[in-house]
Amino acid sequence: MPRRNWILYATMFASLALGAAAWELAGHLTSDAFWAPLSTTLKSLGEVVHNGVLLRQAASSFELYLTGLALAVVVGAPFGVLLARITWLRVALEDYIMMLYATPMVALIPFILSMMGFGFAPKVLVVFLFAVFPVLYNTVEGARSVRPELIEVAHSFRSGEWALWRDVMIPYTLPFAMTGIRQAIARGLVGMVAAEFFLSPSGLGQMIMMGSQNFDTASMLAAILIMVLLGVGLMDIGLYLEKRFAAWRGYNP
Amino acid sequence: MTTALASLAVAQDRQGGPSPLALKAGAGIVLFALWEITVRALAPEYVARPSGIAKVFFSVLTDAGFLEVAAATLRAVVQGLAISVVAGTAVGLMMGRVSVVEHGLRYYVNSLFATPMVAILPLVTLWFGYSADTRLAVVVFASFFSLAINAADGARSVPPEFLEVARSFRARPLSTIFDVLLPSSLPYLLAGLRLAAGRALVGAVVAEFFVSIPGLGYYILYNSRAFKHNEAFVAVIVLVAAGVGFEASIKWLMRRYMPWSRRG
Numbered sequence: 385m386p387r388r389n390w391i392l393y394a395t396m397f398a399s400l401a402l403g404a405a406a407w408e409l410a411g412h413l414t415s416d417a418f419w420a421p422l423s424t425t426l427k428s429l430g431e432v433v434h435n436g437v438l439l440r441q442a443a444s445s446f447e448l449y450l451t452g453l454a455l456a457v458v459v460g461a462p463f464g465v466l467l468a469r470i471t472w473l474r475v476a477l478e479d480y481i482m483m484l485y486a487t488p489m490v491a492l493i494p495f496i497l498s499m500m501g502f503g504f505a506p507k508v509l510v511v512f513l514f515a516v517f518p519v520l521y522n523t524v525e526g527a528r529s530v531r532p533e534l535i536e537v538a539h540s541f542r543s544g545e546w547a548l549w550r551d552v553m554i555p556y557t558l559p560f561a562m563t564g565i566r567q568a569i570a571r572g573l574v575g576m577v578a579a580e581f582f583l584s585p586s587g588l589g590q591m592i593m594m595g596s597q598n599f600d601t602a603s604m605l606a607a608i609l610i611m612v613l614l615g616v617g618l619m620d621i622g623l624y625l626e627k628r629f630a631a632w633r634g635y636n637p
Numbered sequence: 638m639t640t641a642l643a644s645l646a647v648a649q650d651r652q653g654g655p656s657p658l659a660l661k662a663g664a665g666i667v668l669f670a671l672w673e674i675t676v677r678a679l680a681p682e683y684v685a686r687p688s689g690i691a692k693v694f695f696s697v698l699t700d701a702g703f704l705e706v707a708a709a710t711l712r713a714v715v716q717g718l719a720i721s722v723v724a725g726t727a728v729g730l731m732m733g734r735v736s737v738v739e740h741g742l743r744y745y746v747n748s749l750f751a752t753p754m755v756a757i758l759p760l761v762t763l764w765f766g767y768s769a770d771t772r773l774a775v776v777v778f779a780s781f782f783s784l785a786i787n788a789a790d791g792a793r794s795v796p797p798e799f800l801e802v803a804r805s806f807r808a809r810p811l812s813t814i815f816d817v818l819l820p821s822s823l824p825y826l827l828a829g830l831r832l833a834a835g836r837a838l839v840g841a842v843v844a845e846f847f848v849s850i851p852g853l854g855y856y857i858l859y860n861s862r863a864f865k866h867n868e869a870f871v872a873v874i875v876l877v878a879a880g881v882g883f884e885a886s887i888k889w890l891m892r893r894y895m896p897w898s899r900r901g
Contacts, residue, residue: 392740399741417763475657476664486880488839491854491873493846494861499684574753574839581755582846589756596759608756615751 420602429606432591438610445587448504449576452511456568460516461561464523468530468557469549478524485521489513489575493582502584507576510583514575518567526560562629566622573618577611588614685866690874697871703856707875710845710852713769714837714879717776721833725781726826729788730818739789746789750782754840758847772844772852779840780833787829791822824895827887834883838876 404422411421420428432438467474493510500506530553538548580589588607595604655663669687676686697703732739732746757778765771795818803813819826845854853872860869 392736395737395740396744400744402741403745472655472660476660479661480664480668483877483881486835486884487873487877488835488842488880490839490842490846491857491876494858494869495685495866498861498864498866499680570751570753574755577753577755578843581758592756592759596763601763604759608752608760611756612748612752615753616748619747619751 416601417599418601420605424602425605425609428600428602429609432603432606437591441587441591442610445576445580445589448507448579448587449511449572452508452575453515453568453572455508455512456515456519456572457565459512460519460564460568461523464520464527464561464564465549465553465557467524468527468553474524474527478528481517481520481524485517487517489517489571490578493578497583507579507583507586510579511572511575514578515568515572518571519561519564522564522567523557523561526557529560530556559626559629559631562626566619566626569618569622570615573615683864683866685870689867690870693867694871694874697868698875703872706851706856707853707872709769709850710841710854711879713772713776713852714834714841717773717840718780718830718834718837720773720777721780721784721837722826722830724777725784725829725833726788726819729785729790729829730792730814730822732785732789733792733795733822734818746782746785749778750786754779754836755843758843761844762848767848767850769850771848772841772850775840775844776837779836783832783836784826784829787825787832788822791825792818794825795821824891827891827895831884831887834887835880838880842876 407419407422407425409421410419411424429438467477489510492513496506496509500509534552534556535548538552543551576587577589577592580587581593585593588611591607592604592611595601595607673687676684680686728742728746732742754775758775761774761778762771765774799817799821800813803817808816841852842854842857844850845852846858849855849858853876856872857869860866860872
């Protein structure tokens with residue numbers, strides 16, 4: 385068995401080394417406008433780290449991302465749980481929520497641009513719109529899985545409204561809300577870059593754009609590489625959150 | 638269908654209160670009324686509102702130019718999805734069954750899956766120029782990785798007994814793939830396709846924003862810049878209809894032909 389593990393690590397290492405070599409080679413074989421070698425990309429990455437541009441732009445991006453995401457969670461999750469409790473409201477709204485969940489929110493960016501112009505608020509709105517419906521949709525899905533028997537039992541034991549929320553509604557819907565938050569983390573990132581591209585340029589999106597406008601492929605690739613790492617890191621956080629609460633999931637036929 | 642709805646309504650009536658259908662319709666009326674009133678009271682004249690959209694809806698939908706751009710976008714989405722389905726399934730099945738491939742590609746596939754596709758737009762534009770090829774490439778990028786990941790999950794989940802039986806009957810490798818591996822991982826592939834279709838639609842729209850080629854996304858951009866929000870919103874409705882329609886048909890396919898699968 386240890387021998388097998390060793391082989392797997394070797395394959396992984398070899399594939400990463402091969403990828404790096406291919407990146408480097410592709411940069412030397414094609415024109416600068418197409419692809420930059422890994423070494424040049426890393427040099428340009430070092431430069432933006434050193435002169436503080438990366439830190440400043442990343443901070444600006446994070447401010448936008450976290451504001452939008454936090455708003456989405458704060459609005460989406462409680463509203464979803466509320467729909468879990470008020471059945472008629474859930475029945476009335478769930479199809480519309482499903483429809484909005486399926487709407488490609490990027491399509492609304494031009495409207496937001498022409499109504500709200502540039503600035504921070506419209507960009508936050510974009511991130512919020514990307515992120516809120518996954519949270520809401522999944523929480524409502526969870527709401528449907530709350531078995532009415534549980535509420536009946538709670539009522540027979542003369543449970544108060546607050547105790548009912550604390551012991552039944554929230555624990556039951558939380559794992560589903562977490563699935564929604566995982567999706568929101570990923571979609572919000574897409575929303576962030578889209579807002580930084582198509583509304584007023586700022587943050588990491590602006591770094592990618594500037595690289596492409598100046599035909600500075602190395603700095604564009606450096607910014608994209610950061611974006612990839614950011615995406616991977618955020619996805620891991622999302623998966624961790626989802627797994628952490630998955631055990632709470634009730635029987636869901 | 639009608640009888641099911643009727644019995645549902647009867648069941649609701651026994652509990653008291655209005656039927657679900659009436660509730661949904663009522664909620665729709667309330668939502669549209671709220672939209673209409675808010676826009677009329679607070680927003681400028683050009684902002685989209687239900688009555689304005691209804692007024693232009695049919696004239697936009699029957700406009701030859703609009704149909705052309707809608708067809709261009711949807712064609713690119715279908716083409717891109719077709720490429721991704723073939724390539725993604727091939728790569729995914731290999732990843733699921735051959736551990737060297739799995740360990741060699743896992744990092745690349747997972748991290749590119751997590752990458753927001755908008756971020757690679759400038760790069761793809763450098764490669765393919767301001768043309769429809771850029772849109773196709775973005776659609777493929779947006780959809781490929783979710784298909785590959787789901788195909789790999791599907792291939793991993795194939796019960797080993799199936800493969801053993803295939804081996805005992807000396808099945809040729811090709812027929813093992815097409816008769817055992819593929820059918821067995823089909824529910825996963827369709828789940829991946831559902832995810833991929835949504836992403837592909839978004840990819841097509843952002844690509845059109847970015848490189849300004851005729852399509853639904855560019856139609857929205859162009860008309861909202863010209864302050865024709867009602868017309869632009871019709872394109873949004875078409876996008877939503879395409880997304881929901883695709884999702885619903887895959888759900889139906891899974892329920893109709895794969896009742897054993899619980900994914901979906």
